[in-house]
Amino acid sequence: MNWKYQKTEIESISDFPDQTFGFIYIITHLPTNKSYIGKKFLEFTRKQKLGKKELKLLEGGKGRPSKFKIVQKESDWQSYWSSNKPLKDLIKNEPIENFKREILHCCNSKKQLTYFEIKYQMIHQVLEKPEEFFNDNILGKFFTRDLE
Numbered sequence: 001m002n003w004k005y006q007k008t009e010i011e012s013i014s015d016f017p018d019q020t021f022g023f024i025y026i027i028t029h030l031p032t033n034k035s036y037i038g039k040k041f042l043e044f045t046r047k048q049k050l051g052k053k054e055l056k057l058l059e060g061g062k063g064r065p066s067k068f069k070i071v072q073k074e075s076d077w078q079s080y081w082s083s084n085k086p087l088k089d090l091i092k093n094e095p096i097e098n099f100k101r102e103i104l105h106c107c108n109s110k111k112q113l114t115y116f117e118i119k120y121q122m123i124h125q126v127l128e129k130p131e132e133f134f135n136d137n138i139l140g141k142f143f144t145r146d147l148e
Contacts, residue, residue, distance in 0.1 A: 001096050002078070005103035013042055013074060017106050022113045024105040024120055027082055029090055030098050036087050036134040037104070037126060039117040040080055043072050087134045114139075 002009040003025070010016065016023075022041040028034070047068040050058075058065035081091050081101075091099065104120055107113045118138060121127075126135035127144045137143045 001099070001101060003101050003103050005106070010103065013077075016042065019108045020106045021108050021110065023077075023103045023107065024113070024116045026102050026104055026120075027087065028100045028102075029087070029094075030100060031094075034132060034134060035124075036082050036084050037117070037120050037124060038082055038084070038135075039107075039113045040077050041075050041110075041113070042077055044075050045070055045072050047071075082134075084134045 002011055003023075004010070005016075005023075008015075020042060022039060024037065024039050027036045027038075048071045050067055050069055054069070055065065055067065081099075082088060105116045107116055121135060121138050124133065126133040127138060127142060127147055130136070130144050136145075
């Protein structure tokens with residue numbers, strides 16, 4: 001099952017608007033109409049140790065050479081089904097047709113991703129409506145239990 005964005009299916013990373021860094025999504029469990037709002041990066045960046053040949057090429061330059069390089073790799077966005085435990089348990093035990101995955105907003109930076117995730121969670125009042133949303137916290141700082 002692919003992601004839907006503005007009524008079209010997204011099948012590959014090239015289907016996203018230019019400069020897209022990640023997206024805000026909503027996953028809905030259709031039988032209960034309960035949803036989860038989150039964010040997903042399109043690419044991962046990580047440090048990778050340089051090999052002997054790469055280190056050899058850097059010898060003789062000014063200063064101490066770096067022993068790492070930054071590597072980008074496409075994330076698992078196509079098969080991603082949220083980090084929320086109750087939702088993941090439902091997905092394991094029910095047919096995939098019981099769920100709908102939609103992209104709410106495409107973002108161009110990490111900061112935009114965080115901002116728009118919080119914005120959509122606040123607009124939908126995810127912490128105030130535990131019967132409608134799986135979200136039980138926002139940014140790990142605001143929790144449903146704090147509002148009871």
